[in-house]
Amino acid sequence: MSYERSIVYDGLSDTEYERLAENVRTAIWEELAPLESRIEDEEQIPYDIVLPVLRECGAFGLLVPREYGGSGLSIRQYLPIIAEFAKIQGGIRVVVHVHNSFAHALSEVGDDTQRKAILPGAATGAKSVAFALTEPEHGTGADLGTTARPSGSGFVLTGQKWLITNSDLASHFFVFAKTGPEEVSAFLVERDAPGLSIEPLPETMGCKGGEHGLVTLDEVTVDSSALVGKPGEGQQHLERALEISRVFIAASSLGTSERALELSLAHAQSRVTFGKAIGQRQAIQRYLAEMATDVYALRGMLADSAAKWDAGTRIPAESSMVKQFGLEAVGRVTDRALLVHGGIGYTRKHPVERLYRDARLNWLEEGTPTIQYMVAARELLSGFRFSDGFGAIGWPGRDERVQGYAGR
Ligand SMILES: Cc1cc2nc3c(=O)[nH]c(=O)nc-3n(C[C@H](O)[C@H](O)[C@H](O)COP(=O)(O)OP(=O)(O)OC[C@H]3O[C@@H](n4cnc5c(N)ncnc54)[C@H](O)[C@@H]3O)c2cc1C
Incomplete structure (x- = not known):
């Protein structure tokens, strides 16, 4: 695509x-x-x-x-x-x-x-543009309660969005709203538009310090120039924005994993018990090797997704898979980092304790695992297949083997 x-x-x-x-x-x-x-x-x-x-x-x-x-x-x-x-x-x-x-x-x-x-x-x-999709009273994606009703040459928007990151910094909100029973449209709404108000929500478990506010749109009038594309194109804009943004979340999972691995390697070499650095124990070596394997796999998936996107290819299946793999990988890696660090890693503000909490947001940003499974499976069932080779390594005879397996 x-x-x-x-x-x-x-x-x-x-x-x-x-x-x-x-x-x-x-x-x-x-x-x-x-x-x-x-x-x-x-x-x-x-x-x-x-x-x-x-x-x-x-x-x-x-x-x-x-x-x-x-x-x-x-x-x-x-x-x-x-x-x-x-x-x-x-x-x-x-x-x-x-x-x-x-x-x-x-x-x-x-x-x-x-x-x-x-x-x-x-x-x-x-x-700065903040992304305003999630709602307190509805699901994500097309299940929206926010409406945009045509009025004069523009629209009137009514509804609520919450957990909207950068709501304290944004000059504009990318708002998704229903323009018909089955029609989602996207609008760029200015922060100081009359009728738009922002309230802070409670502080989060990790990734602390930013604001993820509640944005209320109370009869906000916008000109037709606020519409992004045409009415009814909101869903496709949403999917396109999230497709690459999921890869960015996976890259965040990689960064957090790499730092957790570095800290664990340093701790494994410096912490001595029973006269030996714990990194010399086979149990700790296994944790380190597993962490590095997750990092290596995630790097490969990210390189592939980036190369395809940069070449102009749509990557809905790959982006959902790398997003999902990334959050599972960073979950495993930060968990093992805590195991390597022992009790001190569990103390407040230890970098490993913070990385563990920060990583949990990757489950939610740009859609939960349920959404990633749904998108990847939809693409697979409608014909997505991996290409014949990866990098410089081809798979000669792939077609014959695939047919052979299919016939069993
Ligand atoms: C710190 C933070 C920042 C955020 N920033 C933004 C932002 O900038 N912009 C924005 O729009 N949103 C943002 N979000 C919201 C985030 O994208 C959502 O929380 C996330 O997508 C889950 O949606 P929900 O909270 O409505 O959960 P729900 O939709 O209520 O889901 C709860 C559970 O039910 C499952 N579920 C829901 N519906 C179905 C279904 N149909 N089938 C099967 N399972 C289902 C979900 O997978 C999940 O496990 C942010 C959230 C947090 C915590």
Whole structure:
């Protein structure tokens, strides 16, 4: 499945990319990582410090196309960066993820006027689009209670959305609403639109410090220019945005897993019991080997998904599978990291304890496991198959073998 792209994410040259990635890595480890303990204590990201750092290192423009002032990274280039953010405090990773993911979605499905109005500001962090799908009284996807009724030259939106990340930072909300009994449409609604109000919700288990608010739309009038695409195209925009965003969540699972593995390796080499480093015990070695195997498998799946997307291929099956595998992998890896660390890993604010809590959000972002199974199975049952080879290694005679197996 391929589609025409009006916006080209051609990425930066290797040299430009290395410079950007180095800037971001420096910002992550020298400016942001030292704030981890403060954010966990205060359950609040100090935006006065964090936002200028993100702006300065270029984190807001990573997925904004170059013609709108961003870096226009390819997915292959973006994944290691979002994975690096997932190694430190999760609340910051979530801010960066949502900002970039929905700047990317807007560049893919918005029209030229919408892109020009928002993307140059998004490249610097002056503007940001939050994703408003989930509702307190309805399911996700097409099961929506929010309505948009035609009125004059525009629409009137009524309903509630909750758990909306960056609701404290967003300049716009990407709102999904029913324009007919079976028709979902997407709208870009400005934060200060009359009738739109935002209330904070309780602090979360992990990824602390950001806001995931309750957004109420009480007879909010928008012009027809707020409609993204045509009426009834909301479901397809939603699926397209989530398709690549699920890969970003899987990259976050990778980053968290890699940090948990690094911490575990260091602990296994330094912690001595009964006269020997615990890393010399076979039981601990097994945990480490299993953690590394999950990391390696996830890296391979992510590389494949990124290469396909960058080549212009739709990847609904792959993105659901890598998202699901990623959350299971990070679950196993952070669990084993706790086992390797013993009691000290369970103490509040130990990096391993925080990674374990932060990882749990990956179960929910961009859809629960139930949704991922449903999408992957739908694609398989409607004809999705893996290609004949992977990387440089082909599988000669595959067709014959598949027919042979099918005949048994
Ligand atoms: C910190 C945080 C940030 C978030 N950020 C955003 C955001 O920015 N924007 C946004 O729109 N949402 C956001 N969400 C919401 C998140 O995407 C949802 O919580 C998640 O998709 C699950 O939806 P739900 O909470 O409505 O759970 P429910 O739909 O109530 O699901 C509860 C359980 O029932 C299962 N279930 C539900 N329906 C079915 C069905 N038909 N068949 C089988 N099983 C089913 C689910 O898989 C799950 O296990 C965020 C959530 C959190 C916690």
